[in-house]
Amino acid sequence: MSNPMQAKELLIRAVECDQSGRILEAQTLYTDGIDQLMNFVNGEPDEAKRKVFHTRIKEYMDRAEAIKARVNGKLMLGEVVSHVSIEENDTGYDYDQVFGQYMDRKTIEILVEEPYMQQNYQYANLVRFLELAITNCPNLKYFRLITKEAQDPKYTDNQKTNLGQIKADLERRNIAVSIKYEDSLHDRKIYLSNGFIIKIGRGLHFYKAPNPMYSIGLNNYKFRKCLQTDVDIWRNNSSKS
Template identity: 30%
Template sequence: MGDASNLLRHSYQLVQQATAHDRTGNYQEALRLYLTSLEGFVSALKIEKNEKVRATLKQKMNEYMDRAETLKEIIEKRKGGIHSEPCCVNSNSDLVLPSVPTTSLSLPSVPNTLPGGVDYVVQPTAPIIETPYVPNVQQHHQQPKRGSAGGGAGQLVQSRRIEFGQTGCSYDSLFGQYLASATIYMIEDPYIRARHQIDNLIRLCELIVKRSNSQNSGRPIQVKLVTTSESTTQEDEVKLNFIMVSRVVIVNTKSMMKYNVSFDFEFITTSTIKDTSVITTNRGLTIKISRGLDMYYKPDSLVSIGGYNDDLRPIKHTINGYVKQ
């Protein structure tokens, strides 16, 4: 438990700092600290073998993840509209401040002891804060419909069959041109769980940023992932990884301004999604990959040719289809 205890001590200190920023309305910094602390909790969870300790730790992680999700929503709404009612001055020249709702939200508490009964310095519980008024902003984007792995209506633009071991098949080479000029991208893939599968997702998001030209056009880009999990425990662990993906574009203000991308995700039952990756855009294009995003053979090592450049990595047998609705 030694290594896990050190990780947890540091993570709980970060949570305490996060709640302090949360109390003062510094939501960007609070979210960053919550997510950084969760990285430590994940590392501790991998080390800890005691199931009772793991259960307690997962419970606390869920609290912090829920609060992080709430802060993400507040930050997104602030980014999209007016932050509050404007101040005004009455006839007596007295300053009238905007009203604030009385509804309060409880922040997750910081425990006095570490999971497993390890003593730790007493930490104050997180304060009760009031959520500021954030108006709902009407979105006028046309959301793409979920694709169908079985075909569906639409005109087949191109179909490409790729054999075992073929190279020159990076995402950009295969379908990069079909990602251009859209602003909303829905990705369906049932297997975004392991580290290399999440890396594939990051590569696809990078390609979307590149092809959508969001960096130069200033247009906001929305990316949503629809995926599955085999259990609640696996869903919690994968959900945390997705929150870390969101962190790149939501928490880091400079990154958000630079790339102008938002990321969201949803878990659905395995019976409603096929073993095929489907990418749908609001330009009416659907890209279907029979093998899914996890189409490459594992390289011998990251320091070998093909370790980073997917055009040099052998591919598994797959069929790509491009459909225009």
């Protein structure tokens, strides 16, 4: 049975995040807290107590719906502030050069929607992105990754292990992490809480493998050849709200 004190703690943290503008984290905490409270209430034999709990749950569900509306509003595209066309075999497009200037100390939350996170080079790309985020966003407090769950058995265990390692490392740096799996995910998007949205045709994975392996570009992606893709940077219209 779920612990009502744990649910209460999650919901208190949700309210605190909501009030401080960390709406992505608040959304996750509201969802987890409500789920735990519902599980507890379903096992409560006292009808009067269940009624009291349901009243409280309804209040938190209303708050969660309001947060969801705010999040959806933040994820709506506004105006394009930059467009970059990367051609096949181009070089000079490290993450920092492409969109690093839009990641700053005002960024306290980041959402990455990246369907493909199953192979070693894809985890390496995510780590490179997070290294840039930690460098450019000193006030980062929350990171959410939405990806597809690996279906091939040879990738399933590695996905849980590798993403778990990344999550644990960020949490050691006082950055809360949520990893969600959505099998229907198709679009690729990076949302920054300072109001910018980065859309890359190939997501984070627009680099070619170094050839030969030990050549310039192995570690510094500025020298790495790219796949053809387009990058659009949007500023959300409600970024000041």
